[in-house]
Amino acid sequence: MRTVEVTEELQAYLDGLVPPRDPVLARMEEEAHREGIPIVDAHEGALLSLLVKIAGAKRILELGTATGYSGIWLLRGTGDGALTSFEVDRKRAERARANFSEAGLGKQALVLEEDAVGGLQKLQSRFDACFIDLLNSFPSEDVTRHVAELCFERLDAGGLLMADNALRQGEVIRPKNQQTRNVASYNEWVAKHPRLDSVVIPIRDGLSVARVRD
Numbered sequence: 449m450r451t452v453e454v455t456e457e458l459q460a461y462l463d464g465l466v467p468p469r470d471p472v473l474a475r476m477e478e479e480a481h482r483e484g485i486p487i488v489d490a491h492e493g494a495l496l497s498l499l500v501k502i503a504g505a506k507r508i509l510e511l512g513t514a515t516g517y518s519g520i521w522l523l524r525g526t527g528d529g530a531l532t533s534f535e536v537d538r539k540r541a542e543r544a545r546a547n548f549s550e551a552g553l554g555k556q557a558l559v560l561e562e563d564a565v566g567g568l569q570k571l572q573s574r575f576d577a578c579f580i581d582l583l584n585s586f587p588s589e590d591v592t593r594h595v596a597e598l599c600f601e602r603l604d605a606g607g608l609l610m611a612d613n614a615l616r617q618g619e620v621i622r623p624k625n626q627q628t629r630n631v632a633s634y635n636e637w638v639a640k641h642p643r644l645d646s647v648v649i650p651i652r653d654g655l656s657v658a659r660v661r662d
């Protein structure tokens with residue numbers, strides 16, 4: 449059976465099933481909508497949080513903080529865990545720090561204001577889960593795969609490797625630009641990786657979820 453087509457009416461039905469967000473997340477959703485900040489939605493946020501919780505992940509790595517929306521969902525899934533997140537845009541990084549503090553997660557979130565590719569190479573820490581939310585920003589498929597390898601190398605067995613926009617609004621079938629070629633290359637890398645079990649979940653723009661084999 450094919451994945452069901454999500455019509456406006458079905459989306460409204462799903463929206464009605466998502467639990468109401470607290471004032472911090474609700475404000476961030478409103479700001480993102482008004483200012484065009486590309487954040488995950490509440491459905492994907494809830495899924496990220498659940499996946500982290502199910503995996504028992506405590507140490508989270510994120511590439512692409514924006515203002516901290518997905519980071520809050522990820523951190524809440526850990527309970528008392530910690531998030532290290534890269535954001536190259538100074539204003540967004542500052543807003544993310546303020547949002548984490550307002551959500552009561554200020555001490556658990558470290559926002560690194562630098563390019564994730566260079567930053568990852570210097571990072572020595574180990575992680576239980578990694579969420580990549582900037583695949584489309586890389587200049588080539590080679591850089592994309594290099595970043596994927598760097599993230600994979602920082603995960604232990606049982607760790608989760610997740611990436612957003614795995615479907616690129618369907619363009620991933622016939623990539624016409626670099627952003628989509630990056631995503632297609634990442635999807636292929638994950639699917640063929642001998643040490644990853646993976647699936648693409650067609651939620652929002654597609655979430656790639658993989659687990660490092662024991």
Ligand SMILES: C[S@@+](CC[C@H](N)C(=O)[O-])C[C@H]1O[C@@H](n2cnc3c(N)ncnc32)[C@H](O)[C@@H]1O
Nearest residue numbers: 487488512513514517518535536563564581585
């Ligand atoms: C899709 S947004 C992240 C959304 C966020 N994960 C959320 O859902 O709340 C991607 C972010 O990555 C940042 N970014 C793009 N290229 C980057 C790089 N090379 N290093 C660090 N941050 C980068 C952008 O400034 C942008 O804020």
